[in-house]
Amino acid sequence: MIPLDDEFRIGLEPWMDRAKCKGRPTEDYDIDNLPSPLLVANRxxxxxxxxxxCPVFAECAWYAYRYRIVGWVMAGIPVKLQRNEQHRAQLLGIAARAGIADAQKELSKGAA
Structure with a gap:
């Protein structure tokens, strides 16, 4: 979920208009509203x-990686602070595999 309310606004990008989450309630993508943390597979x-x-799945992953977003579902990943580096690596991999050049460069540097 791309947090677009004023509290979390980082920057709008053209691809965001095509996001599946556009127009949906922000709370739907808050990780605290997912099933119980005890049921990891369900979350x-x-x-x-x-x-x-979502037609902009990869762009969302790269956005979440770049801006270090936590606490939200981004590109299908419930990004938690406690597992942030693991989730960031997953987001970077999604974006790089989809051909986002900046993500590929970042991955080749060994960052995550």
Whole structure:
């Protein structure tokens, strides 16, 4: 979810108009509103379903990686502070595999 309310506004990018989450309630993508943390598989599945078939999945992943977004479902990943580096690596991999050149450069530097 691209947090677009004023409290979290980082910067709008043209691809955001095509995001599946555009116009949906922000709270739908707040990780605290996913199924219980004790049911990890259910949380991951719920997050993945929120972003399933989103046309800007890779762009969202790169955005979340670049701006170090936590606490939200981004590109189908419930990004938590406690596992931030693991989630950042996943986001970077998604963006790089999709051909986002800046993500590929970042990955080749060994960052994550």
């Amino acid at each position: 991951r599945q719920a997050a993945a379903q929120l972003c399933q078939k």
